[in-house]
Amino acid sequence: MAWVILFIAGLFEVAWAIGLKYTDGFSRLWPSVGTVAAMVASVVLLGWAMRTLPVGTAYAVWTGIGAVGTVALGIVLFQEPATAARLGCVALIVAGIVGLKVTA
Numbered sequence: 001m002a003w004v005i006l007f008i009a010g011l012f013e014v015a016w017a018i019g020l021k022y023t024d025g026f027s028r029l030w031p032s033v034g035t036v037a038a039m040v041a042s043v044v045l046l047g048w049a050m051r052t053l054p055v056g057t058a059y060a061v062w063t064g065i066g067a068v069g070t071v072a073l074g075i076v077l078f079q080e081p082a083t084a085a086r087l088g089c090v091a092l093i094v095a096g097i098v099g100l101k102v103t104a
Contacts, residue, residue: 002048002049002051002052002053002058003049003053003101005045005048005049006045006046006049006053006058006061006062006065007065008045009041009042009043009044009045009046009048009049009062009065010042010061010062010064010065010066010069011065011069012038012039012041012042012045013038013042013062013063013065013066013069013070014065014066014069014070014073015034015035015038015042016035016036016038016039016042017066017069017070018070018073018074018077019031019034019035019038020035021078022035023035042062042066046058046059046062049062053104054104057100057101057103057104060096060097060100061097061100061101064093064094064096064097064100065097067090067093068090068093068094068097071086071090072090
């Protein structure tokens, strides 16, 4: 169950990272409220997952999910470049996440 909670925490991290783009420097109310709510949910769920998962593994997986998800949505939503080099780097992050999950 801790892995599921950690995965959801990672999705909330993606939500707040993407949400920052829509807050316009926290000058737009509802995107700012949603972004802050996603931040709180992400950290709270990370804390719950860390009750049973090793701290280093949980934190690395959480940030990895956030990084990969944010890059993917940046490509889809904001037309950021999807070069072979960028995608290769994302693949390395995914490999690290899988490696940490398998060895935990």
